[in-house]
Amino acid sequence: MSITSSPVGEIHAEGCTITDLHKSYGSVEVLKGINLKVEPGQVVCLIGPSGSGKSTLLRCVNLLEQPNSGTITVAGYKATDPDVEVNRLRRHVGMVFQSFNLFPHLTVVDNCTISQRRVLKRDTAAAQKIALDRLDQVGLASFADRYPDQLSGGQQQRVAIARALSMDPSLMLFDEPTSALDPETVGDVLQVMRKLAEAGMTMVVVTHEMEFARQVADRVVFMDGGVVVEEGPAKDVIGNPQEQRTKDFLFRVLHPGQPS
């Protein structure tokens, strides 16, 4: 594949501040007071065992989940304010899902224009131009007229990234973007994300790709049981973890199948 080296369009990166965030499903507390600060342009990777609350935390940031208490400020919006204009907030926060969630009844380019036209009220020509530019950034401009089902998983995920970028977000959330992919297509998606990070996008990434986290993340946050156990520069948390729980987790991830 060829990912063109053209720079990502103007990025107005914004940060995100989370303080004392709690979230419960019924009597089960999934997030038990999370504090997290993401500076504009920073890449933060959330790692941890499944069920540790990483995805829930991510989904609270753009209010796909409603937190019970605590505050989130994202892209200048106070997300936890009951009067927040949630549809406006979400324009600035792009989200990429584990299962891509491309719209199967629309072509690739229409996937990238539909929200520009319906939400941002851009005219069709302008929306198309932006969509094709973003598709070019992920190396898929020549697939514009295909339908999602005609693409491989990795290609679909790259389209999903282009779709989110078409809205000119200030911050991008990635919820295990490579977990549903065939191993040979993971690299293309990670390369697109790496380029986006280099271009200065604020990114919060839930991932099991330790190599990606080590190389791309400014900070790595290890979560377990609904709390932040350890956080810091990527090379410290992954290369030289201090907490026993972090060490156990990393050993299991980096040496699968071996007795710990």
Next chain:
Amino acid sequence: MALSVRQRQRTSQGIQYGILIVAVLVAVIFADWKTIYLKFFNPDVIAAQFPEIITTALFNTIIYTALGFVLALSLGILLALMKISSVAPYRWIATGYIELFRGLPALIVFLAFGYAVPYAFGIRMDTYVTVMLALGIVESAYIAETLRAGLQAVPKGQFEAARSLGMSHSRAMITIVIPQAFRIILPPLTNEIILMTKDSSLIYILGLTAAQYELTKFGREAISNPEAGLTPLVVAGVCYLIITIPLGMLARRFESRTAKIKK
């Protein structure tokens, strides 16, 4: 003698074909072909049906069905959305409506709109309005249930992706969820249009002028002449098939087109 599985299957199939052939032969040998020809396929009677059976009866059947379908689809979408709403009273109203009109025989609903409602409110309703209301209201209950299942079959991630791109709840439903739901329910929806085409015959219980006759009523009027035999009903039956078979073919073509996109 031990037969292999395949031999047993072949023998069993052979016996089934044999029975079918014998049954057809018996029917052909014992049927009174001359009477059948005169009573059911009499060319003079067939010719006498034209052109009114097309210009009035077939035309009216299509109009009644189309009017009913427009109402049924609009109400059906509304009811389906109410049924999956987070607002409990909406769900109760939709459930009550669906249970009521799905449970009542269509004939009773036709009588209600033909006689009971006009008497109760002291109004006179045009026949086309009556048919539209009766057919539309009965069918909307079925379409609502079908569509609800279709809406729930669209993966939740579709709605979440649409919302995360800044779409409002209703925008996400209209642009992303409902179009996909319609693709899913196309086969059962086709069935419902076909059932509706046939249910439009129930207006025979209302007082109709000759210009309002649809296929069944037209056929029944024609057979009141003893000379005509049952030929008019055969012609009417063929006319129904002229509507319903192309509908089925159209739906299959649309289905295979969506399937091809997916390949």
